[in-house]
Amino acid sequence: MSVTTTRIALATGAQLHQVGLGVYQSSPGVATRTAVTTALELGYRHVDTARIYGNEADVGAAIKASAVPRDQVFVTTKLWNDDHGYDAALRALDASLARLGLDYIDLYLIHWPVPGKRRDSWRALERAFADGRARAIGVSNYLAPHLRELLGQAKVVPHVNQIELTPFLQRRDTCALCREHGIVIEAYSPLTRGQRLGDPTVTAIARAAERTPAQVLLRWGIQHGFVVLPKSVHRERIAENAAVFDFTLDAAAMTRLDALEEGLATGWDPAGAP
Ligand SMILES: NC(=O)c1ccc[n+]([C@@H]2O[C@H](COP(=O)([O-])OP(=O)(O)OC[C@H]3O[C@@H](n4cnc5c(N)ncnc54)[C@H](OP(=O)(O)O)[C@@H]3O)[C@@H](O)[C@H]2O)c1
Numbered sequence: 373m374s375v376t377t378t379r380i381a382l383a384t385g386a387q388l389h390q391v392g393l394g395v396y397q398s399s400p401g402v403a404t405r406t407a408v409t410t411a412l413e414l415g416y417r418h419v420d421t422a423r424i425y426g427n428e429a430d431v432g433a434a435i436k437a438s439a440v441p442r443d444q445v446f447v448t449t450k451l452w453n454d455d456h457g458y459d460a461a462l463r464a465l466d467a468s469l470a471r472l473g474l475d476y477i478d479l480y481l482i483h484w485p486v487p488g489k490r491r492d493s494w495r496a497l498e499r500a501f502a503d504g505r506a507r508a509i510g511v512s513n514y515l516a517p518h519l520r521e522l523l524g525q526a527k528v529v530p531h532v533n534q535i536e537l538t539p540f541l542q543r544r545d546t547c548a549l550c551r552e553h554g555i556v557i558e559a560y561s562p563l564t565r566g567q568r569l570g571d572p573t574v575t576a577i578a579r580a581a582e583r584t585p586a587q588v589l590l591r592w593g594i595q596h597g598f599v600v601l602p603k604s605v606h607r608e609r610i611a612e613n614a615a616v617f618d619f620t621l622d623a624a625a626m627t628r629l630d631a632l633e634e635g636l637a638t639g640w641d642p643a644g645a646p
Pocket of ligand 1: 393394395396397420421483512513534535559560561562563564565566569586587601602603604605606609610612613639
């Protein structure tokens with residue numbers, strides 16, 4: 373089985389697949405290597421990791437061992453909170469590249485809007501972008517106020533903002549600001565970490581579409597123009613989560629899903645971050 377997917381263009385001109393494999397809480401070692409190997413076999417060409425996930429080495433090893441050329445896989449990793457600051461951020465990127473076994477990263481993100489040093493960290497990412505160690509740079513968990521602060525100082529507008537997004541948490545003001553500035557929006561925890569897969573509206577739409585609730589949530593994100601980053605370590609689910617390009621949710625279904633906003637943050641909520 374292979375995956376048909378659409379691609380989204382970054383401001384850099386790079387194209388990334390709209391479905392990427394997330395590996396947060398994929399255990400380091402064989403579990404992550406198998407998940408990435410499986411995803412590449414099934415046609416995924418986009419993997420989202422982070423230093424704090426502890427599995428960069430496994431992501432890199434699986435890519436290297438695969439038949440897929442490096443330049444056809446889009447790899448993201450992220451700067452963790454204790455690596456902020458200009459020099460520290462550049463050192464952290466080099467350390468991530470070493471663990472991944474790569475000489476450049478397709479996308480390097482500031483993982484959280486840590487107060488104090490995040491401006492210096494952004495200058496470091498701009499430097500990494502200029503020298504080619506990072507082919508694109510961006511942020512994660514930046515809500516509208518964090519983004520406005522960054523846009524006030526940035527020489528390079530972030531190419532991506534990765535935030536938690538589902539019908540149950542839509543961050544409309546942040547998404548509008550991203551669109552205004554050409555920042556590609558990536559939706560993390562797009563399956564609500566399983567917490568709303570049994571929601572009656574989602575399950576009813578899934579039944580009508582002859583799809584699974586997970587596929588409905590992913591399709592909702594895709595039709596809003598987001599990149600979606602579902603995580604699974606199971607082959608059937610990795611396949612299921614990418615089989616979302618041969619059906620469409622009609623306007624009525626999208627409206628019903630859009631009405632599910634409830635401010636559900638399944639992880640830490642950056643709304644509280646100064
Ligand atoms: N930037 C950030 O701060 C941040 C934060 C959180 C996440 N992320 C990124 O986003 C990715 C996804 O987020 P997430 O891992 O928090 O949550 P998620 O993708 O919403 O949910 C993952 C959970 O759903 C299960 N699952 C996967 N596919 C399924 C399916 N088709 N049907 C039923 N259950 C399914 C997985 O279990 P199995 O693995 O057992 O299948 C896992 O327990 C992460 O891996 C990471 O790359 C980024």
